[in-house]
Amino acid sequence: METVLHGKHRAQAEGQDADPMFDLIELLFFAYRDFVGDADRLLESYKFGRAHHRVLHFVSRHPGLTIAELLDILKITKQSLSRVLKELLDQNFVEARSGVADRRQRHLFPTGKGRKLALDLAHLQSRRFSRALDSLPVGARQDAIRFLMAMIDPSDQEEVKSLVWPQSARPTP
Amino acid sequence: METVLHGKHRAQAEGQDADPMFDLIELLFFAYRDFVGDADRLLESYKFGRAHHRVLHFVSRHPGLTIAELLDILKITKQSLSRVLKELLDQNFVEARSGVADRRQRHLFPTGKGRKLALDLAHLQSRRFSRALDSLPVGARQDAIRFLMAMIDPSDQEEVKSLVWPQSARPTP
DNA sequence: GAAACATGTCAACAGCACTGACTTAAATTC
DNA sequence: GAATTTAAGTCAGTGCTGTTGACATGTTTC
Numbered sequence: 001m002e003t004v005l006h007g008k009h010r011a012q013a014e015g016q017d018a019d020p021m022f023d024l025i026e027l028l029f030f031a032y033r034d035f036v037g038d039a040d041r042l043l044e045s046y047k048f049g050r051a052h053h054r055v056l057h058f059v060s061r062h063p064g065l066t067i068a069e070l071l072d073i074l075k076i077t078k079q080s081l082s083r084v085l086k087e088l089l090d091q092n093f094v095e096a097r098s099g100v101a102d103r104r105q106r107h108l109f110p111t112g113k114g115r116k117l118a119l120d121l122a123h124l125q126s127r128r129f130s131r132a133l134d135s136l137p138v139g140a141r142q143d144a145i146r147f148l149m150a151m152i153d154p155s156d157q158e159e160v161k162s163l164v165w166p167q168s169a170r171p172t173p
Numbered sequence: 174m175e176t177v178l179h180g181k182h183r184a185q186a187e188g189q190d191a192d193p194m195f196d197l198i199e200l201l202f203f204a205y206r207d208f209v210g211d212a213d214r215l216l217e218s219y220k221f222g223r224a225h226h227r228v229l230h231f232v233s234r235h236p237g238l239t240i241a242e243l244l245d246i247l248k249i250t251k252q253s254l255s256r257v258l259k260e261l262l263d264q265n266f267v268e269a270r271s272g273v274a275d276r277r278q279r280h281l282f283p284t285g286k287g288r289k290l291a292l293d294l295a296h297l298q299s300r301r302f303s304r305a306l307d308s309l310p311v312g313a314r315q316d317a318i319r320f321l322m323a324m325i326d327p328s329d330q331e332e333v334k335s336l337v338w339p340q341s342a343r344p345t346p
Numbered sequence: 347g348a349a350a351c352a353t354g355t356c357a358a359c360a361g362c363a364c365t366g367a368c369t370t371a372a373a374t375t376c
Numbered sequence: 377g378a379a380t381t382t383a384a385g386t387c388a389g390t391g392c393t394g395t396t397g398a399c400a401t402g403t404t405t406c
Contacts, residue, residue: 020295021302022234024314026337027321029227032205033248034326049392054202061195067353075206080394082354104352104403122193129194132323141197143316148200150305153207164199222361240384253363255385277372277383 038124046117051076051084053121059094060110060118062166066099067106073163093117211297219290224249224257226294232267233283233291235339239272240279246336266290 039053046052058073059065071078085108088094093114099105110118133140152160212226219225231246232238244251258281261267266287272278283291306313325333 018296018299018303020292021299022295023318023337024302024321025230025295025298026234027318027325027333028205028208030329030333031321031324032201034329035201035324051393057198068351076393077395078353079355079396083393099352102352102404106353119193122195122198123191125198126191126194128324129197130191131327132320135323136319140316140320143313144320145196145200146309147305147313147317147320148197148204150308151204151208151301152200154304156203156207160200160203164196224362241382249362250364251384252365252386256362272383275373275383279384 035125035128038128039121042121042124048087049084051080052088055081055084055088056093056110056114056118057121059088059108060115062163063109064107067108070108088114208298208301211301212294215294215297221260222257224253225261228254228257228261229266229283229287229291230294232261232281233288235336236282237280240281243281261287 036050040050043049043053048056054074055070058070062069065073067078067081071081074081085094089096092111095109095111096106097109099107129144133144149157149160209223213223216222216226221229227247228243231243235242238246240251240254244254247254258267262269265284268282268284269279270282272280302317306317322330322333
């Protein structure tokens with residue numbers, strides 16, 4: 001008679017029908033909801049939504065970004081982008097300049113106003129991370145970074161790395 | 174002349190305008206996007222959306238839930254719930270039974286079909302967690318659980334705990 | 347000069363959230 | 377027992393964010 005693995009052990013060995021990790025699934029859901037909720041409240045006072053936030057964030061983080069590069073990061077269609085981008089341009093949170101080398105391209109830059117709002121939003125969300133990490137052991141920040149990175153599609157991880165830590169000093173990714 | 178803290182050190186001491194944690198902010202954004210993307214693809218084949226997923230998930234996890242309890246977990250309005258719930262009821266993924274003690278209440282239960290879909294979705298998402306955790310040191314699972322819990326509004330953490338680990342054996346939360 | 351490319355625009359639609367107003371039936375309170 | 381509160385359902389309208397598809401404009405490349 002063969003020795004068989006069964007139940008949880010068999011499942012873990014096969015990686016097939018292991019017990020669902022309900023705890024992680026639900027915690028990520030609730031954590032993300034609170035995380036975006038912070039920004040939502042501030043955005044509301046500007047009559048902006050999450051889409052505006054994302055555009056403003058990545059334009060602030062990567063000034064001079066082209067439309068195509070932004071679309072690639074956000075993974076949305078140009079029609080989706082155009083609505084929110086137009087509002088950000090009209091209300092002077094972002095400005096666009098034609099490319100020098102290629103005049104078809106439009107390079108996006110945050111204005112002073114835009115940079116400030118982007119920073120305010122980032123501070124809000126950073127405060128949540130700070131509070132969380134302060135309640136955890138030393139090293140939790142690195143652990144969190146590694147965990148979140150590992151949750152991203154492996155085929156995208158390199159791209160995300162170069163986006164999150166452009167060029168220089170990557171703090172032990 | 175006084176000794177002053179400045180730059181990063183001053184910021185961290187005050188917890189005020191510390192450098193924004195762009196890395197964590199962006200990693201959480203990308204990680205969550207991939208995380209929900211897994212389920213989205215499967216849901217699409219049923220013509221369901223994320224709202225259906227959430228309802229089906231919590232009904233499966235807490236069979237017998239009332240409408241009011243579900244609304245409280247999801248933090249949406251009854252009008253929002255009604256549309257997706259109706260579809261889940263019509264297509265026999267969920268069934269509702271009037272309360273015995275209080276006949277105004279409707280208790281929600283997953284059908285066999287509903288339980289299976291909920292489980293398939295949970296497995297998909299668990300596989301992502303598995304893959305991530307396998308690439309990390311032993312203990313990463315507990316670290317992740319603690320990190321995600323700490324990211325939730327402190328005033329909600331107890332409620333989330335009792336939702337995620339009902340009654341019995343809470344694995345060192 | 348033709349083809350490919352970057353961007354913009356118009357139109358229609360879907361999903362999922364919201365507010366506000368009103369209904370029904372059952373339970374609770376006085 | 378009548379009045380009130382409660383649980384749930386419904387109707388109508390709206391906002392934000394995403395989608396597809398088709399087409400226009402100017403620019404660069406071959």
